[in-house]
Amino acid sequence: MSKEVAPEPAAKKQKKEEYTLYYWPGLPGRGEYVRLAFEWAGIPYKEVNDPPKMLGIIKDPTKGGFPPHFAPPALQLPSGNILSQTPAILNHIAPKLGLAGKKEGDDGEETRSTVNQLVLTALDLCNETHDTHHPIDVAQYYEDQKEAALERSKAYRSARLPKFLGYFEKVLESNPDAKNNGGTYLVGSSTTMADLVLFQVLDGVNHAFPRRMAALQKSGEYDKVFALKERVAGESGIKEYLASGRRQKYGMGIFRHYEELDGDE
Amino acid sequence: MSKEVAPEPAAKKQKKEEYTLYYWPGLPGRGEYVRLAFEWAGIPYKEVNDPPKMLGIIKDPTKGGFPPHFAPPALQLPSGNILSQTPAILNHIAPKLGLAGKKEGDDGEETRSTVNQLVLTALDLCNETHDTHHPIDVAQYYEDQKEAALERSKAYRSARLPKFLGYFEKVLESNPDAKNNGGTYLVGSSTTMADLVLFQVLDGVNHAFPRRMAALQKSGEYDKVFALKERVAGESGIKEYLASGRRQKYGMGIFRHYEELDGDE
Structure with missing residues (x-):
């Protein structure tokens, strides 16, 4: 299952889906925190929701790469590497999506x-x-x-x-x-x-x-x-x-x- | 209560305590994850363990600064800002202590x-x-x-x-x-x-x-x-x-x- 996000807001639109979210089908769950970040930023993303396929990739290092993951949600980054654990995903993408805050006087x-x-x-x-x-x-x-x-x-x-x-x-x-x-x-x-x-x-x-x-x-x-x-x-x-x-x-x-x-x- | 860490390993020794850990007295708890990182790196740190004093600082933004904290452990950084939530503290200090891993080909x-x-x-x-x-x-x-x-x-x-x-x-x-x-x-x-x-x-x-x-x-x-x-x-x-x-x-x-x-x- 793959879906493209609507192009709102237009100013932030990017054409290519560089991120893939691996998550359970049919419910918001912990995947929703990742979705909301991309939706807010207007960054398109794909999803893989079919459980056997999704788990087969994120739990098998010969398919999803090192390290294997404990549980979804997991996010494939533009590099191809997959990252899991909701707070780790959110902290990783926050500065890239403009969601890590801004404050003068420190390095961010x-x-x-x-x-x-x-x-x-x-x-x-x-x-x-x-x-x-x-x-x-x-x-x-x-x-x-x-x-x-x-x-x-x-x-x-x-x-x-x-x-x-x-x-x-x-x-x-x-x-x-x-x-x-x-x-x-x-x-x-x-x-x-x-x-x-x-x-x-x-x-x-x-x-x-x-x-x-x-x-x-x-x-x-x-x-x-x-x-x-x-x-x-x-x-x-x-x-x-x-x-x-x-x-x-x-x-x-x-x-x-x-x-x-x-x-x- | 304040204590200085032994200077082992000598090569990593720093003289000044730039970090202060706020945590409960008398047990390892979640504070131990922070302690182990500093002990491994040989970085000295102070502790504030007296509950009324400790909570008085980290829960009151007029004393500990913004934001107030939900619970210890909290760590005062060299900037003076206090950070809480064990995983946030550990992810923040990991690269500074040489504990964030090394891998060629990405920015770390x-x-x-x-x-x-x-x-x-x-x-x-x-x-x-x-x-x-x-x-x-x-x-x-x-x-x-x-x-x-x-x-x-x-x-x-x-x-x-x-x-x-x-x-x-x-x-x-x-x-x-x-x-x-x-x-x-x-x-x-x-x-x-x-x-x-x-x-x-x-x-x-x-x-x-x-x-x-x-x-x-x-x-x-x-x-x-x-x-x-x-x-x-x-x-x-x-x-x-x-x-x-x-x-x-x-x-x-x-x-x-x-x-x-x-x-x-």
């Missing part, structure tokens, strides 16, 4: 690492959201670990989720560069990979825990976080992607909605 | 990202090891989630741990640059951050699950992985550190030994 590396730090914290929230429905064993069905999932989800809703949102609210409030710019940028005063990743995590959590997220939004304690989500959804490249048929629905992946795991508190 | 960035990828996978094993004793709620005692911990540990011992070890064995077997060099280097033919992190994860897992690790070693299926552990333990800088009083004992951190969670299978 420290700002890039700060963006990476915030990406990693947002992905920790993604991982904890996954673990609400699989707290015991990723190889077993949700239904076979439902009691533990109910307990873990309760702790997630009451403590972990508000802690993460509160943290990002504090980052947004204290960003000295975003004060005169709406206050919805995690680093500097322009969109970085951290903004895109936090947007996607919030969107996924909103799918999985709609009641809890509605209550948290209503509390007014995380206004900048929810404003960031709105702002990113309207960004050039992202807006067109979200409205397109390419944006996949959430399913049986990381972000799952089970009514019994959600709650107002 | 792709090899550095491959090292980062393998660090992240080793740290995933670290996280899954932690979750064996805290599968439900990090804010509760182990004893209050012991039933779930027993179940999760069973899946960890039988499926997850062998999967990770098998993966790293495959990486070591297929590394074209290490074939004539003992086969115990994850990337290239010299020590990288990935080797140091995998060493520490293996050492921690060995503390937490000694019976299971002994059985896995005895199986002979992961000989290169266990050889890497031995090789890193004998590296200049690491050897002296492990024998010194600075190396802390495992306690109530990530890597905990509960006899009931361990087993031969």
Whole structure:
């Protein structure tokens, strides 16, 4: 399966697909963080989604090159080398796509690492959201670990989720560069990979825990976080992607909605 | 609390402590990955371990600078900026300490990202090891989630741990640059951050699950992985550190030994 990205925004268009994303078919999952970066930048990319073919390449060093990979997503770079692990992929492509932040006075590396730090914290929230429905064993069905999932989800809703949102609210409030710019940028005063990743995590959590997220939004304690989500959804490249048929629905992946795991508190 | 690292190896010695590690007192934890990198490189560093002082700095942007941090470890860089998230810290300092790998034909960035990828996978094993004793709620005692911990540990011992070890064995077997060099280097033919992190994860897992690790070693299926552990333990800088009083004992951190969670299978 191969698909070309729409040429929006036109100014950023490149003709040749130099990147190939290897990921599971039919769900946003962790591949979505990589997709959003390319969509934002207007860089076309191919995908290989057929599981036997995809895994056959990324897990076999005689086909996909060294090193073999633990799990998708994996990204083939213009050099032909394949890189995996979501945060490693995002940190690698961030400066190439203009998503590593800009700050005067350093060589860019420290700002890039700060963006990476915030990406990693947002992905920790993604991982904890996954673990609400699989707290015991990723190889077993949700239904076979439902009691533990109910307990873990309760702790997630009451403590972990508000802690993460509160943290990002504090980052947004204290960003000295975003004060005169709406206050919805995690680093500097322009969109970085951290903004895109936090947007996607919030969107996924909103799918999985709609009641809890509605209550948290209503509390007014995380206004900048929810404003960031709105702002990113309207960004050039992202807006067109979200409205397109390419944006996949959430399913049986990381972000799952089970009514019994959600709650107002 | 501040301490200076022994000047071994002498050739790499620097006089001034330009880095400060902020981490919990009394346990190796995730701070240990950062310590091992500096110990290997012979770069002196300070530590701030007093919890109120440490958290007061890294969580308050008026004291520690922007952005505030979610959790330790955090590292103050020579610029004065503080960086957190273990993988972000390690990826940032890897090229500065000579731990980002070397490969001809690229600008170093792709090899550095491959090292980062393998660090992240080793740290995933670290996280899954932690979750064996805290599968439900990090804010509760182990004893209050012991039933779930027993179940999760069973899946960890039988499926997850062998999967990770098998993966790293495959990486070591297929590394074209290490074939004539003992086969115990994850990337290239010299020590990288990935080797140091995998060493520490293996050492921690060995503390937490000694019976299971002994059985896995005895199986002979992961000989290169266990050889890497031995090789890193004998590296200049690491050897002296492990024998010194600075190396802390495992306690109530990530890597905990509960006899009931361990087993031969």
